Amino acid sequence: MKRVLITGAAGFLGSHLCDRFIQEGCHVIAMDNMITGDLKNIEHLFHLKNFEFYNHDVTTFVHVPGDLDYILHFASPASPIDYLKIPIQTLKVGALGTHNLLGLAKEKNARFMIASTSEIYGDPLVHPQTEEYYGNVNTIGPRGVYDEAKRFQESITMAYHRFHGLDTRIVRIFNTYGPRMRLNDGRVIPAFMGQALRGEDLTVFGDGSQTRSFCFVEDEIEGIYRLLMSDYTMPMNIGNPHEITIKDFAEEIIKLTGTDQKIIYKPLPKDDPMQRQPDISKAKEILGWEPKVGREEGMKKTFDYFKSLTQDELTKTEHRDFAQHNRM
Template sequence: MKKVLITGAAGFLGSHLCDRFIKEGFYVIAMDNLITGDLKNIEHLFPLENFEFQHHDVSKFIHIPGKLDYILHFASPASPIDYLKIPIQTLKVGALGTHNLLGVAKEKNARILVASTSEVYGDPLVHPQTEEYYGNVSPVGPRGVYDEAKRFMESITMAYHRFHGIETRIVRIFNTYGPRMRLNDGRVVPAFMGQALRGEDLTVFGDGKQTRSFCYIDDQVEGIYRLLMSDYSYPVNIGNPHETTIGEFAEEIIKLTGTEQKVIYKPLPTDDPMQRQPDITKAKELLGWEPQVSRSEGLKIVFDYFKSLTPEELQDKEHRDFSK
């Protein structure tokens, strides 16, 4: 049985990856320090013999006994609310955490895939974004703690590939949505749906003309799995190329939820990117991958998921300890 270590395993994307690798017959070691993850996302896997959970911070020394075939590094805050509250931890997991896991990959002769992001492109001057574009990023702005952590992650991963010869894969993830997202994490889909279901007006930052491209979780996981199993070591965009403005998307959510709220506008946060649209030519050519789930289909699934939450969960009063 092949063995895979998945970090950030109790998070939104990490938990869905755990499901996929269990389905594929792997022995899954799930690792998370639970600073933004939630055990509820993976508790259904605990009874399985080929699943184990380790409560651990990857920024600290990592020891995995025995053989290890694959590593997927998805440990990182992924939403603006989180990484602006815990900037030091965000930088550490991108730098120290990645360094530690590359060391494990070298020791175990394991293939490692690291989760980068479209944020490496910053507020792009090239549209749509190709993997060859170097980006337009402010290293000293508030979002720099996340953007530069991911850019460093890519650099050190390629350094280990070139210098130590380890097998590396880099996925650049664009906006992804699906069940298990947290309502309070500041990302567009859960933020809009939470407001709609609570009877609140939908908040759009800026004039609503900035664009995003939303990829359903099943498509994202499929792309990641195919990239891991490929022989390509350089970054690959995995995202849905169908672009929409945030203003149009807010109206789409209002129509989907059948609510009568209006859209209100607030100032745009510093360094918030105006355009996001992946060029997925490489994913199509190298992986034979492109999204299969339409936005209307995916949003209906997510809406049903959020509707199933209890009133307490919908209010999302949870307070997380970011002091450590």
């Protein structure tokens, strides 16, 4: 039985990865300090003999007894509300946390994967974004704490790969959505749906002409898994290349939810990227992967999940005026 350590395991993507590796017959060691995670995302796994959970902060020394075959480092705040509220922790989990886990991977001779992001491209001057593009990032802007943490993750991972011969993978994750997203985390899909379910007007920042490309979580997890199991060691984009403007997307949400809310506009936050679309040529060629779930199907599943939440969960929001940053 393969043993896999997943950090950020109680988060959105981390919890879905736990499910996937359990399905693959692995022994899953889940780790999270619960700063943004939620135990309800993984509580359905607690009764399994091949699942264990550690409440631990990876920016401190990480010890896991026994062998490890894979380490997937998915611990990090990933939304504007989170990383603007806890900027130092965001930088530390990208730097210290990654260093600690790379050391653990070296000790265990485990294959190591980091969750990088499309945010390493910043506000891109190249469209769509290929893996060869170096990006256009404001290192000292408010988003720099997240963008630069991820860029450092890639650098130190490649340093361990080249200097120590560590078996590494780098997945650049583009906008992903689906069940288990947090309504109050500042990303556009849960924000729009939360506003619609609460009967509020939908907030768009800027004029709504900025674009995003949304990938359903099932597709994203499949791409991540295939990359981990491949022999490819350079960064790879995993996302859905179907691009849509934020304004058009807001209109889709109003239609999906059957509400009569209006769209209201607010100033665009600093350094908010105007275009986001992955070039997935490498994923298609090397992994034989591309998204299968259309946005209509994926959004229906996501909306059904949000409708199942309690009234308390629907009304619990943080920084309501910043509840939708159009980042995801």
